Amino acid sequence: xxxxxxxxxxxxxxxxxxxxxxxxxxKGLFRKxxxxxxxxxxxxxxxxxxxxxxxxxxxxxxxxxxxxxxxxIIAPTSGSVVVGGYTPFQKKNDFLRLVSLVAGNKSQLxxxxxxxDNFRFLKSIYRVPxxxxxxxxxxxxxxxxxxxxxDKQIRRLSFGERIKMEIVAALIHRPKFLFLDEPTIGLDVRxxxxxxxxxxxxxxxxxxxxxxxxxxxxDIVDLCNRILVIDGGTLRYDGGLAAxxxxxxxxxxxxIEVENCTPRIREIVAGTxxxxxxxxxxxxxxxxxxxxITTVFRELIQKLSNDINKIQIIEPRTEDLLxxxxxxxxxx
Amino acid sequence: MxxxxxxxxIEGIFLKYNLIAMLQYRLSYFLSVFYELxxxxxxxxxxxxxxxxxxxxxxxxxxxxxxxxxxxxxxNIVCVMLYIGMTSIxxxxxxxxxxxxxxxxxxxxxxLTFRSPNSVQILNFLVAAVGIGYCVAKSxxxxxxxxxxxIALLCSIILMYSVMCIxxxxxxxxxxxxxxxxxxxxxxxxxAKPKNIFPMPIQLLLTLFIPALVIINxxxxxxxxxxxxxxxxxxxxxxxxxxxxxxxFRLGLKKYSSAGG
Ligand SMILES: Nc1ncnc2c1ncn2[C@@H]1O[C@H](COP(=O)(O)OP(=O)(O)O)[C@@H](O)[C@H]1O
Ligand SMILES: [Mg+2]
Numbered sequence: 387x388x389x390x391x392x393x394x395x396x397x398x399x400x401x402x403x404x405x406x407x408x409x410x411x412x413k414g415l416f417r418k419x420x421x422x423x424x425x426x427x428x429x430x431x432x433x434x435x436x437x438x439x440x441x442x443x444x445x446x447x448x449x450x451x452x453x454x455x456x457x458x459i460i461a462p463t464s465g466s467v468v469v470g471g472y473t474p475f476q477k478k479n480d481f482l483r484l485v486s487l488v489a490g491n492k493s494q495l496x497x498x499x500x501x502x503d504n505f506r507f508l509k510s511i512y513r514v515p516x517x518x519x520x521x522x523x524x525x526x527x528x529x530x531x532x533x534x535x536x537d538k539q540i541r542r543l544s545f546g547e548r549i550k551m552e553i554v555a556a557l558i559h560r561p562k563f564l565f566l567d568e569p570t571i572g573l574d575v576r577x578x579x580x581x582x583x584x585x586x587x588x589x590x591x592x593x594x595x596x597x598x599x600x601x602x603x604x605d606i607v608d609l610c611n612r613i614l615v616i617d618g619g620t621l622r623y624d625g626g627l628a629a630x631x632x633x634x635x636x637x638x639x640x641x642i643e644v645e646n647c648t649p650r651i652r653e654i655v656a657g658t659x660x661x662x663x664x665x666x667x668x669x670x671x672x673x674x675x676x677x678x679i680t681t682v683f684r685e686l687i688q689k690l691s692n693d694i695n696k697i698q699i700i701e702p703r704t705e706d707l708l709x710x711x712x713x714x715x716x717x718x
Numbered sequence: 719m720x721x722x723x724x725x726x727x728i729e730g731i732f733l734k735y736n737l738i739a740m741l742q743y744r745l746s747y748f749l750s751v752f753y754e755l756x757x758x759x760x761x762x763x764x765x766x767x768x769x770x771x772x773x774x775x776x777x778x779x780x781x782x783x784x785x786x787x788x789x790x791x792x793x794n795i796v797c798v799m800l801y802i803g804m805t806s807i808x809x810x811x812x813x814x815x816x817x818x819x820x821x822x823x824x825x826x827x828x829x830l831t832f833r834s835p836n837s838v839q840i841l842n843f844l845v846a847a848v849g850i851g852y853c854v855a856k857s858x859x860x861x862x863x864x865x866x867x868x869i870a871l872l873c874s875i876i877l878m879y880s881v882m883c884i885x886x887x888x889x890x891x892x893x894x895x896x897x898x899x900x901x902x903x904x905x906x907x908x909x910a911k912p913k914n915i916f917p918m919p920i921q922l923l924l925t926l927f928i929p930a931l932v933i934i935n936x937x938x939x940x941x942x943x944x945x946x947x948x949x950x951x952x953x954x955x956x957x958x959x960x961x962x963x964x965x966x967f968r969l970g971l972k973k974y975s976s977a978g979g
Contacts, residue, residue: 399975459817460976479823487821494818498739510731511822
């Protein structure tokens, strides 16, 4: 069964053009001008239970807008979206019981209550059975190492501590569709890791569909088995993370450390079938097409065997690869 | 029926957790009890100073004017106790915090408007209720007037809710809507006077457009004078405003385009 289907999903924002300067602002009082922003354009994709999808894109690419349409906060301008058999924007209660959203910059917790009271409040709202509630809450807070903070008023928690509580709160009713918009923004490495652990455990347990947007590419690499790459509101890539890397990761790097970088060595290096190279002191970094890597490697060892101190092949980390692809806009 | 019961259940949850928050953490909530009480006392003092020497104004005896003041206090307290929290909705719309609140499996209008009550006002509520009881006991009204009076009070509460709901929903369109609560409070204080002292156009304005007179004046009028105004004014106006509030809120939610992040 397909649990999420979108077809030609688009969202246009209409927003007033802000005028600068007194005279122009005053004029704007009488005649408002609007501009239209195509935040999401013509997106079609499907997702099934067990999918863990990372949404990648630069600022303003339309990631949050897509998530807001998927969980029903805003309506699409055109196209359709079906989640778990429901149209999200109708906000049927049965649908809402299936979804949860965590947004790093928004809070669903009452700042005047303790985390525990907040959880109990949500338990009553979602009518979660007592057993399931205490099990979930206890387990999650232990894993997130925040069990000792549970009686503290939310407004007294640090940002990172609060986000952890937000995540626990979002999982209390065991949603089938979990949406996370920049969940680890502003967290330290250790907290990021525990949050990722919780989320991947949660997905492994049930068969929830997970959507994550994050600037922290390690989140995506750790959590997701599939990515959507968005650029300027359009979907550029939809598929497995591994396939994505295989497709775009066409070069590898060979690092050589030599005794002394003589012109002869430079000549030999330039003569092998390389894409690009960079000499710094006695370090040489060579970019080679993946398909030729063995040939080039063998050739270098043969010709430079007396000069080489150390030679190694470096596979780019997935994060770096993703970053480079996003920034250089290579994804077409 | 089941739906209504569920709403009562959820209102209970709101009050319970609000009380927890107040008891544990916030002295300022308790101060608000005294603030409201003080407000009511000032209003009464005002009446006794201004009208104390006259035995009647525009056909209303002193005790009847007293009913007006008590009704105004009562409505105000019920409103503050149950749905004052809705005044922060414009801020939520502006900042995009509304997003997460919209995802709760509860009727959206109910959830957003009743979400943060002010439960310690129960103290003021009790005082006001005693005041209402006193006014009814002192009046020489017959059964039908008294029954209509209580139903009219209920209508006033609903009407007040509807007016606030409409005002607040407007912020879906006009992000920067001022503090509408102040306007309402002002109107309430204004309309806790015998309505005949206002010129006719103002009476009409305060009945049909901003129904402050219907909310405060009509219950007292029904108790002490004629109850037929209940059917002629209170009931139809309440129904119209309530339905409008539902519609405006729905349209507003459709219009909501979120913000931030
Ligand atoms: N509520 C809104 N009103 C008007 N424009 C918006 C609104 N929300 C987002 N936008 C615009 O839509 C585009 C996509 O925004 P968003 O989905 O938040 O991007 P991302 O989350 O990928 O950074 C941006 O150009 C942004 O300025
Ligand atoms: Mg975003």
